[in-house]
Amino acid sequence: MTAAAPIDVASIRADLPALSVQVHDDQQVVYLDAAASAPRPTPVIEAAAAFDREYPANVHRATHQMAAQATAAFEAARADVARFINAANPHDVVFTKGTTESINLFASSWGGANLGAGDEVLITALEHHANIVPWQLLAARTGCVLKVIDCDDEGNIDTATALSMLGDTTKLLSLTWVSNAIGTVVDLHPLITAAKARGVTTLIDAAQAVPHLPVDVRELGADAIAFSGHKMYGPTGVGVLWARGDLLADMPPWQGGGEMIRTVSFAESTWNDPPWRFEAGTPNISGVIGTSAAVRWLESIGMDAIAAHDAAMTDELVTRLTSIDRVQLVGTPQHRSGAASFNVEGMHHADCGMLLDRHGVAVRTGHHCAEPIMHRLGVSGTVRASIGCFTTSDDLDAFETALRRVIEVFG
Numbered sequence: 001m002t003a004a005a006p007i008d009v010a011s012i013r014a015d016l017p018a019l020s021v022q023v024h025d026d027q028q029v030v031y032l033d034a035a036a037s038a039p040r041p042t043p044v045i046e047a048a049a050a051f052d053r054e055y056p057a058n059v060h061r062a063t064h065q066m067a068a069q070a071t072a073a074f075e076a077a078r079a080d081v082a083r084f085i086n087a088a089n090p091h092d093v094v095f096t097k098g099t100t101e102s103i104n105l106f107a108s109s110w111g112g113a114n115l116g117a118g119d120e121v122l123i124t125a126l127e128h129h130a131n132i133v134p135w136q137l138l139a140a141r142t143g144c145v146l147k148v149i150d151c152d153d154e155g156n157i158d159t160a161t162a163l164s165m166l167g168d169t170t171k172l173l174s175l176t177w178v179s180n181a182i183g184t185v186v187d188l189h190p191l192i193t194a195a196k197a198r199g200v201t202t203l204i205d206a207a208q209a210v211p212h213l214p215v216d217v218r219e220l221g222a223d224a225i226a227f228s229g230h231k232m233y234g235p236t237g238v239g240v241l242w243a244r245g246d247l248l249a250d251m252p253p254w255q256g257g258g259e260m261i262r263t264v265s266f267a268e269s270t271w272n273d274p275p276w277r278f279e280a281g282t283p284n285i286s287g288v289i290g291t292s293a294a295v296r297w298l299e300s301i302g303m304d305a306i307a308a309h310d311a312a313m314t315d316e317l318v319t320r321l322t323s324i325d326r327v328q329l330v331g332t333p334q335h336r337s338g339a340a341s342f343n344v345e346g347m348h349h350a351d352c353g354m355l356l357d358r359h360g361v362a363v364r365t366g367h368h369c370a371e372p373i374m375h376r377l378g379v380s381g382t383v384r385a386s387i388g389c390f391t392t393s394d395d396l397d398a399f400e401t402a403l404r405r406v407i408e409v410f411g
């Protein structure tokens with residue numbers, strides 16, 4: 001395979017107006033919080049605004065010209081997202097409001113129909129709350145059991161340990177691809193292959209993978225994946241659940257209302273086909289249209305090239321952090337993407353984040369909606385710096401300088 005040509009970071013940055021914002025009056029923002037939400041490119045902002053300005057009609061319902069245009073754009077967005085993840089059929093792409101809703105949808109619908117008392121859902125110690133709590137809610141409803149594949153002290157998921165936990169009662173493997181809290185990339189292939197061989201269904205939380213890695217659902221082999229638009233340079237309030245068509249076809253609705261029905265009477269209702277069966281009510285139309293612009297923006301740069309750039313920036317971030325006295329990395333996984341978590345000896349993570357902010361450096365602090373992995377690694381929280389395709393060595397230099405200064409002044 002030939003290496004992807006390097007990306008043109010200057011032109012990427014020119015597309016991202018948020019990067020020119022000054023914070024605290026006169027500080028140029030250094031945005032290292034892409035794992036929480038990536039900045040929006042101008043074409044994304046424009047595509048969403050064009051809908052609001054020029055054809056702000058509802059989808060699927062009316063016969064007039066504006067509604068037809070809105071419906072065409074909405075369904076074209078579904079095709080764009082399908083192409084982006086190499087899904088065979090756009091109708092296997094369900095729009096939700098985020099990864100959280102996608103996983104809740106899957107838990108409620110597929111889980112509610114397929115999991116009973118004693119059936120096991122296997123997750124990892126790395127999960128975001130979005131891939132923990134829906135299963136706890138389902139367990140309370142159905143009696144299914146949540147089991148956790150532990151990580152090692154570095155934050156790696158050992159494949160042999162994970163495989164040893166696949167048992168006769170395992171019905172679902174629901175795994176994060178990339179940890180939002182410490183950056184671990186989980187080696188999914190052997191786990192998905194083994195699950196498949198045993199007839200275990202697989203759901204992948206790809207929220208932190210999609211902005212950094214090429215995602216090909218056919219190659220991945222999972223039954224379903226969930227991700228969010230706003231972490232891949234799209235608007236907030238849009239998510240995707242992709243699932244195998246035959247799986248979706250058998251899944252019952254999870255919310256009732258307009259659009260998800262075929263017929264309604266007071267006696268009974270019948271259901272629309274997927275994906276609309278799972279999209280009750282008016283969707284986030286401008287957000288979905290913005291998401292398709294984000295897909296086209298990412299495609300115009302190239303996901304292989306983004307992956308190479310983001311890997312280099314992640315390595316540089318870790319190298320810089322390890323060079324600073326009193327900085328302790330939290331999680332040192334073998335394979336990492338996009339983020340590094342750390343604490344400064346003697347300093348609370350919230351103080352560190354606040355002081356970095358005074359230097360214009362935007363990082364995230366706290367437990368990152370992943371309390372269990374924080375506890376597993378013996379901390380209450382961390383400072384997390386996360387990068388994207390817009391990140392430069394200058395950003396990381398500004399971050400390192402600010403962090404050194406914060407440590408020096410704080411004492």
Ligand code: PLP
Pocket residue numbers: 035036097098099100101128130131176178179180205207208228239369
């Ligand atoms: N899963 C992971 C790995 C995440 O990083 C996040 C958000 O940080 C989520 C799920 C939830 O995503 P959202 O808040 O967009 O629903």
